[in-house]
Amino acid sequence: MDIIWITTLVIAVIAVLVAAGLVYAGKKFAVKVDERVVAIRGKLPGNNCGACGFAGCDALAAAISAGEAPVNACPVGGGPVAEAIGDIMGTKAGAMERKTAFVACKGTCEVTKNQGNYTGIQDCRAAVLSGMNITDCTYGCLGFGSCAEVCPEQAISIVNGVAVVNRSRCVSCGLCVKTCPRGLISLIPESRIVRVQCSNRDKGPVVRKICSAGCIGCGLCAKQCEFGAIEFDGTLARVNPEKCTLCGKCAAKCPAKVITTPVN
Amino acid sequence: MKSLIMIIIGSALISNVVLNQFLGICSFLGVSKQMKASISLGAAVIFVITIASAVASLLYDNVLKPLGMDFMKTIIFILVIAALVQIVEMFLKKKSPAVYQALGIYLPLITTNCAVLGVALNNVKDGFNFIESVASGFGTALGYTIAIVLLAGIRSRINEKDLPAPLRGAPIVMIAAALMSIAFMGFGGLNI
Numbered sequence: 001m002d003i004i005w006i007t008t009l010v011i012a013v014i015a016v017l018v019a020a021g022l023v024y025a026g027k028k029f030a031v032k033v034d035e036r037v038v039a040i041r042g043k044l045p046g047n048n049c050g051a052c053g054f055a056g057c058d059a060l061a062a063a064i065s066a067g068e069a070p071v072n073a074c075p076v077g078g079g080p081v082a083e084a085i086g087d088i089m090g091t092k093a094g095a096m097e098r099k100t101a102f103v104a105c106k107g108t109c110e111v112t113k114n115q116g117n118y119t120g121i122q123d124c125r126a127a128v129l130s131g132m133n134i135t136d137c138t139y140g141c142l143g144f145g146s147c148a149e150v151c152p153e154q155a156i157s158i159v160n161g162v163a164v165v166n167r168s169r170c171v172s173c174g175l176c177v178k179t180c181p182r183g184l185i186s187l188i189p190e191s192r193i194v195r196v197q198c199s200n201r202d203k204g205p206v207v208r209k210i211c212s213a214g215c216i217g218c219g220l221c222a223k224q225c226e227f228g229a230i231e232f233d234g235t236l237a238r239v240n241p242e243k244c245t246l247c248g249k250c251a252a253k254c255p256a257k258v259i260t261t262p263v264n
Numbered sequence: 265m266k267s268l269i270m271i272i273i274g275s276a277l278i279s280n281v282v283l284n285q286f287l288g289i290c291s292f293l294g295v296s297k298q299m300k301a302s303i304s305l306g307a308a309v310i311f312v313i314t315i316a317s318a319v320a321s322l323l324y325d326n327v328l329k330p331l332g333m334d335f336m337k338t339i340i341f342i343l344v345i346a347a348l349v350q351i352v353e354m355f356l357k358k359k360s361p362a363v364y365q366a367l368g369i370y371l372p373l374i375t376t377n378c379a380v381l382g383v384a385l386n387n388v389k390d391g392f393n394f395i396e397s398v399a400s401g402f403g404t405a406l407g408y409t410i411a412i413v414l415l416a417g418i419r420s421r422i423n424e425k426d427l428p429a430p431l432r433g434a435p436i437v438m439i440a441a442a443l444m445s446i447a448f449m450g451f452g453g454l455n456i
Contacts, residue, residue, distance in 0.1 A: 007333050014327075014340060018347040025351045029358035 036065040036088055043084040044074055049152065051075050051173040064089065075099065075187075076171045099187040100170040101156070101177065104199045105141040106213040106258055108160040112137055113210055123149075128181040136210035139200040141184055147176035192241040194251060196221075198258040201235045215258050221250035271396055272403035273454075281379050281404045282411040283441075283448040288379030292412050293437055295370070302416035306409030308370040310402065313383050315352065316345045317401025320384035321394045341384045349374070379408060411448075415441060 041061035048056040052073045054063055063069040064085060071089050072082035078098045118127055118134045124146035127134050134142055143161040148154075155169035156176060163176075167190065177185045184199050196215060200207050204216035215236050222232040229243035230250055239250075239259075251259035279285060282292045288309075295305045320341050328337055353371045356364040364371075374380060383404045387397040418440050427436055 003332060006331055007336055010327065010331060010333060011336065011340065011343075014343065018343060021351055022347055025354045029354040031357050 034065050037061050039088045040064050040085050043077070043081055043088070045076050045081065047076055047152070047171070047173075049076060049171075049173045049175070051175075076173055078172070098190050099172040100167040100190055101147075101165045101172065101174075101185050102188045102195055103141060103147075103156075103163045103165060104184050104186065104195070104197055105139075105162055106197045107135070107137055107140040107211050108162050108213070110160070111211055111213040112140065112161075125179070125181045137200055137202075137207075137214065139182060139184075139198075139202075140211065140214075142182070146179050146181070147185060150175045150179045189241060191246075192239075192244065193260060194239050194244050194246055194248065195260050196237050196239055196258055197260055198256075199236065203235060212256070213258060214256060216256055218255060220253045220255065221259060224249045224253045268396065268399045271392075271399045272406070275400050275403035276407035276410065277448070277451040278454055280407040280411055280448050280451070281382065282408055283445040285382065287382040288377050288408060289441075291374065291377055292408075292415065293434075293441065296412050296415040296419055296437075299413070299416045299420060301370075302412045303409075305370045305374070306405075306412055309374055309377070309379070309408050310405040312349055312352070312371065312374055313380055313401045313405035313408075314398060316348060316380050317383050317387055317397045317404075318394070319344060319348055321387055321392065321397035324388050325394065337388060338381070338385065341381055345380055345384065379404070411444065414444060418444075 038061075041058060044057040044061060046057050052060050052069070052075065054060040054069070054073075057074075060069060060073060064071060064073060071085040072079075074081050074085075113136050118130065118132045120126060120130050120132070122144050124142045124144045127142055127144060141162045143158050143163070145156070145158045145163065147163050148156040148158060152173060152175065153169045153171050155166045155171075156163050157166070158164070163185070165185075172187050174187055177187060179185075182199070188195060198213070198215040200211065200214045202210075202214075204218060207214040207216045217232075217235040217237075219232050219234075219237070221237050222230040224230075226247075226249075227243050227245055229240045229245070231238045231240050237250075237259075248261040251257075251261040275281070281287050282289065291305060296302045323340065323344060324337060328334060328340065333340075349371060353364070356371070383401050386404075387400050390400070392400055415437075419437060422436055422440065431439070
């Protein structure tokens with residue numbers, strides 16, 4: 001008989017034996033896996049992005065079923081997924097609002113001056129490492145788009161020198177938050193629309209000189225707010241989302257127009 | 265008996281699987297971050313390679329060689345070793361959860377490790393019989409464990425040092441591994 005036929009036959013026999021062995025072992029040594037783990041894993045998005053803090057969706061499913069993680073631990077899936085998992089686990093999901101990334105800078109090419117002549121690697125992290133003068137504002141968006149690069153959903157784009165988030169595409173994985181070397185990006189619940197879109201902590205005159213859309217630290221917004229929702233530390237205003245009622249009075253008074261409102 | 269000990273020492277130190285034959289580098293670099301994990305992986309490798317070289321040797325002597333199928337050994341070894349590790353994993357999961365927990369994810373990980381296949385093929389190349397193959401497999405895996413535990417120790421010391429930024433992470437590990445490899449060349453002078 002030809003050697004080719006012998007080889008084919010032998011390998012086929014070995015493969016069948018091995019397959020039979022595996023099937024037999026799979027039945028004989030089957031271990032009961034918690035069926036909730038399988039069910040939870042089915043409900044999770046399956047991105048394996050790791051935003052929950054676990055190694056992936058499988059690890060999170062195991063942790064949820066073991067009670068080591070809350071049912072709403074998946075930031076990507078948000079409310080609907082938390083509810084579905086809550087049904088499996090028999091607990092209430094609790095209110096969990098979808099969060100989206102927010103870039104706290106309005107310094108487009110028109111409003112801010114740019115003295116720097118940085119010509120190195122076109123990457124925000126590299127630019128900050130270089131220690132060179134890139135933008136006059138040492139707090140603002142650099143516009144090289146490192147956040148846009150890491151975004152798995154292409155939700156961030158650089159428009160006129162500033163990162164802009166397309167909120168409908170954002171899955172709140174938080175990768176951009178970790179990437180931004182200036183810490184401008186944060187995850188904020190969607191409905192909390194009143195936000196201060198500036199991160200500059202310089203004194204008012206300095207800010208005015210370098211950017212016409214920066215928080216000058218005048219404190220008018222804090223005086224205007226009836227609910228004490230503006231936390232003002234002397235140089236930069238911040239909105240406390242828990243107290244804010246979205247009335248928009250602060251935004252109307254802001255001379256630099258750095259507070260976003262439901263209208264704009 | 266004397267020759268068996270020589271095979272073990274020879275394959276563990278003189279022709280170390282990682283540092284001299286450059287097999288199984290990926291897990292060597294990947295899992296050596298922590299001492300505990302590298303010891304677990306070393307144990308799993310000893311376990312798998314010893315069993316795999318035994319089975320591969322039996323298969324080669326009794327099936328492949330008599331039928332003149334020498335040229336198919338690579339493919340058949342891959343097939344059999346992969347299935348074998350799967351079965352062993354299932355067996356451990358059921359019968360000995362403690363060992364399964366300890367070896368954890370490393371068992372399936374090393375199924376496709378080139379070191380496992382490399383040992384089986386080297387045994388055939390060197391014309392070892394069954395007992396010698398098992399000894400060689402055990403020795404090789406022991407050498408792998410020595411290498412990865414040493415590297416894990418070195419890395420834990422490196423982590424405490426203030427390195428120049430370009431060397432941090434993978435580059436310094438590569439350099440450390442290269443120096444270890446050079447150091448292990450010294451065993452080439454052993455006369456056994």
